[in-house]
Amino acid sequence: MRGLGLRGAAGLLAVLLAVSLTACADGGGEGEGEPTVGLLLPSRAVPRWEKSDRPLIEKRLEELCPECRLLYANAENDAASQRQQMTSMITQGVSVLLLDVVDPKALRSSVHAAQREGIPVVAYDRLAEGPISGFVSFDGARVGRLQGRALLAGMSARADGGGVVMMNGDPSSPNAAWYEGGARSVLQGKVRILKSYDTLGWRTENAHDHMSAAINDLGPAAIDGVLAANDSIAAGVISALKSARVSPLPPVTGQDADLDAVRRIVEGEQYMTVYKPFRLEAEAAAAMAVALARGDDIDPLVTTKVDSPTTKDVPAILLTPTAVTRETIGRTLVRGGVYTLDQICTPTLRPACARAGLTR
Template sequence: MRGLALRGAAGLLALLLAVTLAGCTDSGGEGEGGLTIGLLLPSRAVPRWEKSDKPLIEKRLKELCPDCTFVYANAENDAASQRQQMNSMITRGVSALILDVVDPKALRSSVRAAERGGIPVVAYDRLAEGPISGFVSFDGAQVGRLQGQALLEGMGARADGGGVVMVNGDPSSPNAAWYEGGSLAVLRNEVRILKSYDTIGWRTENAHDHMSAAISALGPSRIDGVLAANDSIAAGVISALKSARVSPLPPVTGQDADLEAVQRIVKGEQYMTVYKPFRLETEAAAAMAVALARGNDLGALVSAQVDSPTTEDIPAVLLDPTAVTRETIGRTLVRDGVYTIDQICTPELRSACARAGLTG
């Protein structure tokens, strides 16, 4: 994937300024009462889509374009359903689409149909195929590197040639290979990859089955760490380890900073997660969609270009993720208002929170 990611506070400030300016830009002519922005999300298996992305995108769209109509659909991990949902929005004549694609190849024809209908498509979080007009995501290679680096830290002395199981994401998602590549760049010369699994649908139950199979095949004593691609997968991994009475638990990675994952980190069951400030991603996507719906150029909103298997030089915003461990929950997730201490520190976690320095 080609292009430079936004870096540091200056880059984030520039993005926020550009997003704000997008709300003040209008191509003139017709009023905006007829503009409709469609949002297509991939599933409910990963909590962030419904709990964070959808409400944040809808809120920002209304701020940037108060008269715009917002339409939404969730594909429930089914590419055929998402294709039908997208085609329905195209038939409806939406002004722009934000697409978090289930399967890029399966949706390629729908992206082409949108282009034929004069409807720009912003690929959100996952790089879609076909003639998309823009792309917003976090740097997936960096996500994987952060996971790999944290796993080595969590393994301590056992990182020197220790054994790791990788429970990766859904192979139909382009991000899964992106994350895996970043992780392997860190782990490949440091540890032994004992088993590697792909997790269809990023589903917790599938990850549980993979980890159970690994424990059965290897024995728990050989597993020094688990690279779990996201928090839903981590939940399945940890459940399988606990069901097999593995103690102490090996370090397990994650991604998305789901509340349940943060609580597992506090308890010492999960070693880390990757925090991706969703507000920045949602604001960038909303600004791109509104600008494109108004017929405006994306030049002021983007900082990079990427290539998909079908399209070159796609205008893009790639944001920086952050690793979160028990020691850094307070100065990342709590400081940024993602969760309050009361949300994290339920009564049964109060003592663990105190040991982690999380006190209200």
């Protein structure tokens, strides 16, 4: 599987614009009824779903298909709830489902149920199982490699044989293994993996408990770095380290560029995060969903194909993530319009922002 680089992203934007213009021109199939898009997101535990993905998808759907109706549901990290939500949307006769799956195995039967009703399913961010029609995400192996490389850089001289704790994501998510595999491909043979934990629900409190246990078992001096799969997990890791009065803090990775994580990076508590331009992901998913809802060909949107455990050659768009450290916040997140300096540099962080070169 191959991610989409800067040139590829520019090309994708051009295609998405063309899809938008076509949507405006054709009027959405007047007389055929309003297309309905069902959007199913997995949780509220990770801030990005409600703060970034949902509004971005809703906005792009409105632009591409003003006549489209949107049904929305959040599973709150519960596969049974997501099954019920999906069944409800199928019963209501949606035109297409945009599914960010909580548990691919648990939702496989629901994907089959959608297929039986002629409803295409686009897997969003996480690769669902069953007969899905498309997949839009970021290259998860590259995410893990970026985290692993950054962790080695942060560990400096201790990267040669140092001790690392791995705080992986929720094993029910296919992305968790994707990220972990990418990270291990970089770390193996260079550091010692002292402990490796799965973080149910990607929850901060679960990561805190695991990190506290690691500190008690290993002793803080043995821990030279922590591979945290995302920013919510990183928050729990750092909280546990601070509660144990570990100083200086070892480098801790993250993912998603949550605002609180960016502030922790400025302050020197978290070493890095991985920025994934959610706008591109949301716009690509909305374009694919609208095309499928109208019965149009999605080949112009597709950049690669992927295999799931149940389905081969799924048409896919894989976007390229970017590593962010204190030195690169300005050119990646501020210049990119993700956050303003005022959002990042709260009054208490202004001295740290000045040291990081984040000034007007």
